[in-house]
Amino acid sequence: MLTVIGIGPGSFAMMTQEAIAALQEAEIVVGYKTYTHLVKPLTGDKQVIKTGMCKEIERCQTAIELAQAGHKVALISSGDAGIYGMAGLVLELVTSQQLDIEVRLVAGITASIAAASLLGAPLMHDFCHISLSDLLTPWPVIEKRIIAAASADFVICFYNPRSRGREGHLARAFELMREFTNPQTPVGVVKAAGRKKEQKWLTTFGEMDFEPVDMTSLVIVGNKTTFVRDGLMITPRGYEL
Template sequence: MLYVVGIGPGGPEMMTAEARAAIEAAEVIVGYKTYTHLVKALVGDKPVIKTGMCKEIERCQVALDIAQSGKTVALISSGDAGIYGMAGLILEMVTKQTWHVEVKIVPGMTASIAAGAALGAPLMHDFCHISLSDLLTPWSVIEKRIRAAAEADFVICFYNPRSRGREGHLRHAFELMSPYKAADTPVGVVKEAGRRKETKWLTTFADMDFERVDMRTMVIVGNQSTYVEQGLMITPRGYTL
């Protein structure tokens, strides 16, 4: 049995009971080293196989090999395993190759939900997720998605917004959105959402400070109805009050 587990954004209080049960049932834990540290209290003395960044295929291969040998494995991802996690890659490998492994996807809370709750209720109407990492997706495709989402007036949640290798991607994303987003459009920023060192702040589209953002940050850009009141970012659903 292979459990592909979304452990939530990081804090144990945001991990689902199903995720906890899967980790406890597993004989071996496999994951990116940062994520294995987040579940350390649940793992005890079980074997833990850690891999670094950009080792996703190797990580899935190891998890499948161990599961096929007859052991119960938990392959962990932060947030939800099916949102920029390992679920898709595992299922691609299982369906395209000969693996005799039972796979169960265990959902978890993704970072945008944790960030949205910290900010107020910015995701009450239609929204989308866009990752600014161009390691696996061509930047030209990402640009097209940014323009389309902004023109359609989605609330936009940006994952992987800025790193040392792509310091200008978020700034460029704002330039692409500028024809469709008013200067006073609220923007909510949450760093390390759901974790012990969580920090947050509210700004506007025109006043966005890109230098404060890093890979652990979630940036939520509102739509034309989003507003800030009493320190809360709110996107109305359309109810008549």
């Protein structure tokens, strides 16, 4: 039995009942080292297998093989495992190899939801998730999505906005949006949501400073109606008040 668990952004508070129960029931916990560290208080004496960054296939295979050998395995993923996480890869591997193991998926709070709750209520209207990592997606596909989302006035959540070797991606995304997005549009950034080093700030599309944004950050660009009041980023749902 293999349970793929979205542990949320990192704090115990944002974990679901089901995620906690599944971690407690597991015999072996597999995950990227930062995440196994985050759930340490819940894994106690269990066997924990930590893998490094960019070792996603290896990590999933290890978990699958242990489950095949009869163990109760928990594979952890930050946020929700089904959003840029490990759930898809596990299901691709298990179904393509026609393995007879039971896979259970446990939903989690993804970064955009966590970030939004810390910034105010920026996601009250239609929004998109776009990852700016081109490791697995051709950059032209990403560009097309950025332009489509901005032109149709979606609120946009950028995942993996800026990381080593991809320092220019967020600036390039803003460049593409400039035609559609007013410089006064509020932008919210949350770094390491729910973790010790959590930081958040608000700025505008026109005054955005890309430098402090890193790979643990989530960037939310508002739509035409988004405003900031009392330090809160709010996208109105449309009620007449």
